[in-house]
Every structure is written in C-alpha cells, then in structure tokens.
Amino acid sequence: MILTVTLNTALDITYTVDTLAPHTSHRVGEVVERPGGKGLNVARVLAALGHSTVVTGFAGGPVGTVLRGLLASEGPHDALVPTAGNTRRTIAVVDTATGDTTQLNEPGPLISPGEWAALLGRYTALLPEARAVALCGSLPPGVHVGAYADLIRRARAAGVPVLLDTSGEPLRRGIAARPDLVKPNADELARLTGARDPLRATLDARRRGAHSVVASLGADGLIAVTPDGVWRAAPPAPVRGNPTGAGDSVVAALLAGLVDGLPWPERLARAVALSAATVLAPAAGEFDRPAHDELLPLVRVTEHAAAA
Amino acid sequence: MILTVTLNTALDITYTVDTLAPHTSHRVGEVVERPGGKGLNVARVLAALGHSTVVTGFAGGPVGTVLRGLLASEGPHDALVPTAGNTRRTIAVVDTATGDTTQLNEPGPLISPGEWAALLGRYTALLPEARAVALCGSLPPGVHVGAYADLIRRARAAGVPVLLDTSGEPLRRGIAARPDLVKPNADELARLTGARDPLRATLDARRRGAHSVVASLGADGLIAVTPDGVWRAAPPAPVRGNPTGAGDSVVAALLAGLVDGLPWPERLARAVALSAATVLAPAAGEFDRPAHDELLPLVRVTEHAAAA
Numbered sequence: 001m002i003l004t005v006t007l008n009t010a011l012d013i014t015y016t017v018d019t020l021a022p023h024t025s026h027r028v029g030e031v032v033e034r035p036g037g038k039g040l041n042v043a044r045v046l047a048a049l050g051h052s053t054v055v056t057g058f059a060g061g062p063v064g065t066v067l068r069g070l071l072a073s074e075g076p077h078d079a080l081v082p083t084a085g086n087t088r089r090t091i092a093v094v095d096t097a098t099g100d101t102t103q104l105n106e107p108g109p110l111i112s113p114g115e116w117a118a119l120l121g122r123y124t125a126l127l128p129e130a131r132a133v134a135l136c137g138s139l140p141p142g143v144h145v146g147a148y149a150d151l152i153r154r155a156r157a158a159g160v161p162v163l164l165d166t167s168g169e170p171l172r173r174g175i176a177a178r179p180d181l182v183k184p185n186a187d188e189l190a191r192l193t194g195a196r197d198p199l200r201a202t203l204d205a206r207r208r209g210a211h212s213v214v215a216s217l218g219a220d221g222l223i224a225v226t227p228d229g230v231w232r233a234a235p236p237a238p239v240r241g242n243p244t245g246a247g248d249s250v251v252a253a254l255l256a257g258l259v260d261g262l263p264w265p266e267r268l269a270r271a272v273a274l275s276a277a278t279v280l281a282p283a284a285g286e287f288d289r290p291a292h293d294e295l296l297p298l299v300r301v302t303e304h305a306a307a308a
Numbered sequence: 309m310i311l312t313v314t315l316n317t318a319l320d321i322t323y324t325v326d327t328l329a330p331h332t333s334h335r336v337g338e339v340v341e342r343p344g345g346k347g348l349n350v351a352r353v354l355a356a357l358g359h360s361t362v363v364t365g366f367a368g369g370p371v372g373t374v375l376r377g378l379l380a381s382e383g384p385h386d387a388l389v390p391t392a393g394n395t396r397r398t399i400a401v402v403d404t405a406t407g408d409t410t411q412l413n414e415p416g417p418l419i420s421p422g423e424w425a426a427l428l429g430r431y432t433a434l435l436p437e438a439r440a441v442a443l444c445g446s447l448p449p450g451v452h453v454g455a456y457a458d459l460i461r462r463a464r465a466a467g468v469p470v471l472l473d474t475s476g477e478p479l480r481r482g483i484a485a486r487p488d489l490v491k492p493n494a495d496e497l498a499r500l501t502g503a504r505d506p507l508r509a510t511l512d513a514r515r516r517g518a519h520s521v522v523a524s525l526g527a528d529g530l531i532a533v534t535p536d537g538v539w540r541a542a543p544p545a546p547v548r549g550n551p552t553g554a555g556d557s558v559v560a561a562l563l564a565g566l567v568d569g570l571p572w573p574e575r576l577a578r579a580v581a582l583s584a585a586t587v588l589a590p591a592a593g594e595f596d597r598p599a600h601d602e603l604l605p606l607v608r609v610t611e612h613a614a615a616a
Contacts, residue, residue, distance in 0.1 A: 015412055020330045022403075025411035062377075066370045091399065093412065095330075103333035104323055104401065 085109020393417020
C-alpha cells in the first residue's frame with residue numbers, strides 16, 4: 001500500500017455566492033463538504049487509480065467526526081489518530097458569475113505531546129507495509145517545525161521511499177533530512193532558494209538534500225531534477241479550468257509511477273496528464289479520466305542538457 | 309416559562325482575519341462558535357435576566373449536535389426537534405483592524421412534512437406551560453410561508469401572548485393572524501408597508517392585524533403603537549459598539565416586561581436600556597449589566613399624540 005500523512009487534515013467546505021462583497025451579508029447557495037488536506041486528496045486520487053492507500057495524520061472533535069464519516073465512503077483506508085481539539089475547516093467561497101474563489105482557512109487544533117507520540121507510533125507501525133509514503137501539507141499548531149524531518153528519517157530507516165510536499169520552514173528542514181522526492185511549486189521553490197529561474201531553483205533545491213525534485217510550474221508543466229537526468233514535461237496546450245487539487249494529482253501520479261517502477265519520463269508524462277485532467281474536471285479535486293487518457297500520449301517530455 | 313421558537317437555528321461561527329480581500333486566501337485567527345438563530349439569542353438573554361425559558365425549533369446533523377452541546381451549557385431548556393438535515397452555519401468574518409463584518413449564511417436543512425408535524429406536536433404540548441411565546445427569525449427550506457400564522461393561531465387558541473420577529477412574506481402572513489406583538493426593524497417595516505416614515509409605517513403595520521407593534525430604529529430607539537397609546541423611547545445618547553443581538557435583546561426585554569405585567573413605558577425603557585447594553589458589550593449578543601442598570605433611568609420615553 002501507499003501511505004499518505006496529513007498532519008493538518010481539514011473539512012473542505014465550498015460555498016457558492018453571487019459575488020462576495022466585503023462587509024455585507026450573503027445567502028449561501030450550495031454547501032459542499034469534503035475531506036481535505038493535501039494527503040487526503042492525494043490518497044483519494046491514488047485510490048481512484050486503483051492503488052491500495054492508507055491515510056494517517058490527525059482528526060478530532062465534531063469536525064473530525066464529520067471528516068472521518070465522509071472519508072469512510074471514499075477509497076482510502078482511515079488510520080487517522082484522534083485529537084482532543086477540533087479538526088479545522090477551510091471555507092472556499094466561490095463567486096457564481098466568475099468562479100473566483102476566496103479562501104478562509106482555520107488554523108487547526110493544538111496537537112499535544114501525547115497526540116504527537118501516538119502519531120509517531122501509528123506511522124512507525126504502518127511503515128513496514130508501505131511501498132511509498134507521502135508527507136503532505138502544513139503543520140498544525142503544537143507540532144514542531146522539524147516534524148517532517150523526523151518522519152523522513154524514520155521512513156529512510158525503514159527503507160521506504162518518501163515524498164515531501166510542504167512549504168516554508170517545514171520544507172527547508174525536511175529537505176535537509178534527504179527525502180527521496182520533494183514537489184514544490186514555483187512560489188515555494190523561490191521562497192526556499194531565493195532563485196527566480198525555475199531550473200536554477202530546482203537544481204538548488206536538490207543540492208539542499210532531496211534525491212529528486214519535481215517542481216510544478218502551473219500551466220507550464222513540470223521540471224524534474226533526478227539522479228537519472230533532468231526533464232521538462234508539459235501538456236500539449238494550456239488547459240483552462242479549476243486548478244484546485246492539480247498539485248495533489250501530480251503527487252499521486254509520481255507516487256504511483258514510483259511504486260510501479262516506471263522510468264522518469266513516463267512518471268512525468270502521467271503526472272502532467274493527471275494534473276491537466278484534474279484542472280479540466282468540473283468538481284475541485286476530481287479528475288476527468290477520458291481527458292487523462294487522451295492527453296497522456298500528447299504530453300511533451302524533453303530531456304535537458306543541464307547536469308543534475 | 310417563556311417559550312421561544314427558532315425554526316432555522318444556526319451554529320454562529322465568528323472568524324477574525326486581518327482584512328477580508330475577495331479572491332485571496334486568508335488565515336483565520338480566532339474561531340468562536342455559539343448557538344444562534346434569533347430565538348436562541350432571545351432565550352439566552354431571558355435566561356440571563358432570570359427567566360425560565362424553553363427553546364424549540366429544529367436542530368439536526370453534526371452541526372445540530374454541536375449546537376445542542378453548546379446550548380446545554382447555557383441557561384435555556386432544550387426542546388428542539390431533531391431533523392435529518394444538517395443545521396445551518398452562519399459565518400461572520402470580522403476584519404481585525406476595523407471590526408467590519410462580512411456575513412455568510414447557509415440556507416438551512418430541508419424540513420420534511422414529518423419533521424414539521426413533530427414541531428407542531430412539540431409546540432402544542434409546550435404552550436400550556438408558557439406565559440408568552442416568541443416566534444423568531446427566518447423559515448428553513450420546506451416550511452410553508454404561512455407557518456408563523458399557524459403557530460400564532462395555536463398560541464392565541466391556547467390563550468398565550470405571542471410575539472413575532474421575522475421579515476418578508478412570513479411577517480406579512482404572520483401579522484394577518486393577529487399576533488399580540490410584532491417587532492420589525494425600520495427596513496422590515498418599510499418593506500412591509502411601503503411607508504418610509506417610521507411612525508406612519510408602524511401605524512400601518514398595526515392596522516394589518518398586530519395588537520401592538522414595536523419598531524426598532526437602531527440608534528434612534530423604539531416606536532411603540534399599542535392599544536394603550538403610542539410612545540417613542542430612546543437612549544440618552546447614541547451608543548457605539550457591536551449592534552449584533554441588539555434586536556434580540558429588545559425582544560427579550562419586551563417578553564420579560566409582558567410576563568411581569570409592566571406598563572408599556574417601563575417595558576420600552578427596559579428594551580432600550582438592554583439593547584444599548586448589548587451594543588456596548590464587547591462580545592456579540594452579550595449585554596453589559598452595569599451599563600444596563602446605569603442607562604435604565606436615563607432612557608427617554610415620550611408619549612405621542614397620534615391616535616393608535
């Protein structure tokens with residue numbers, strides 16, 4: 001199975017309103033709730049691709065109960081660790097006319113030392129069964145900033161390939177613990193390295209400790225700097241739609257390609273096709289399977305001369 | 309006891325953000341949850357004033373469970389009727405710098421015919437114990453627009469004084485069923501009657517069927533048109549603060565004055581003082597008791613020459 005870790009899970013709530021106008025009152029049209037947090041999104045896509053997946057991380061309080069109830073009707077197996085605090089909500093307010101989205105993200109519950117110890121125990125117990133592990137998203141209050149570095153070292157000690165998808169200081173600390181793969185986006189990469197040029201920044205990120213770095217550049221596709229070479233992969237043409245979850249689909253495809261032992265160009269082609277198929281799907285975080293199958297042979301993967 | 313009915317209860321959630329900027333992402337600072345819906349707010353104030361209060365209406369789903377859990381730690385007795393659907397949330401997004409608030413209100417659960425029948429049964433069973441009843445707020449989906457008129461007729465048949473605090477078509481239909489008292493604000497009154505002048509509109513509202521009408525005019529206080537006379541009541545000076553819940557405090561004071569058999573000028577003075585003390589309290593919907601006691605003797609109540 002593939003294990004994903006979401007320390008700051010969320011109940012993702014989507015509201016539709018005519019137009020969000022600050023300091024006025026709005027009647028919400030539609031209310032949609034979904035289990036969220038990057039690792040849960042990655043696991044949902046992996047399950048849809050037919051992979052056995054297990055999710056761990058934290059969930060608690062009434063919101064955590066709702067999240068776990070919704071998760072039970074999806075594919076991934078629930079190995080979340082209970083918390084005394086209430087799982088956070090994220091509210092996406094979508095303007096009906098334009099599709100523009102305003103995001104309100106609660107901070108998440110304060111994790112106690114006992115809860116963190118329980119998570120480490122659960123994680124360590126799951127690792128021997130895992131063919132790969134993904135560590136995804138932000139850290140909730142109370143979890144130390146080096147938490148991902150700790151989880152990476154444990155995965156490496158267990159011989160399990162580990163992917164890190166986070167930002168800021170947790171990314172910086174995590175990379176230093178030598179994960180097999182990190183997947184920053186262009187902004188995260190620029191903040192990490194100070195370099196504006198994506199290739200230069202990706203090379204720099206790899207020098208900080210990651211075995212491989214796959215940077216997602218939005219509509220421009222991916223840059224991968226790996227021990228086997230450097231590649232760019234891009235869709236045949238830019239796709240328009242809802243980019244929510246596109247990055248999570250890249251992570252899912254990279255994990256699937258890893259456990260299937262695919263060569264890098266094939267992994268990257270699948271990641272680009274799955275990401276584009278996610279943008280094209282009407283519902284955030286879903287993917288359009290026929291579009292994926294149609295796009296896959298059209299993705300352009302080019303090897304780059306730059307030495308990795 | 310005093311009975312309040314809240315057909316569309318809500319979990320009131322308050323978020324603080326730096327400044328709400330549409331189409332961007334926000335980290336929420338503080339998250340506060342409180343049982344809401346006008347009738348629950350009225351009951352909370354009545355309980356704080358020492359009155360035995362019972363709340364009915366609907367609550368259901370995970371949000372309803374949270375609401376009832378929070379309500380259990382407050383004064384009113386919970387006689388809410390369960391629903392299959394999820395109780396709505398209302399989100400108040402407060403800008404930290406200015407205190408300006410943006411409101412997002414979910415529509416509420418669809419009430420089934422069976423749930424409505426259960427509410428009628430519960431209400432009818434509670435009426436003989438009630439010294440007064442207040443019908444408060446909007447109607448959830450599935451409840452017919454004449455629902456308040458039905459509840460008013462049942463209260464009148466049981467000989468229980470009934471106050472109506474709602475808006476739009478439910479107010480129009482409700483007034484025609486001859487409630488003892490309606491408490492529209494200036495906007496609701498103008499929409500009901502088409503008249504801009506508050507006194508003219510209040511007189512008009514009474515002619516539509518209500519025995520008494522108390523119109524709340526914000527910082528200008530109250531106008532009351534009753535069988536005993538016409539009065540204006542106003543605070544000694546405008547008060548500045550958070551007006552959330554001020555109207556619910558007016559309703560609570562009017563109910564308390566009714567069951568205590570106070571003359572109209574005294575009821576109105578208490579309603580103005582309690583409303584102003586609510587605006588002055590830092591937390592929305594609370595009231596500042598020392599401010600109330602200080603303001604009460606200073607409220608100006610003047611009888612109006614106009615014939616009721």
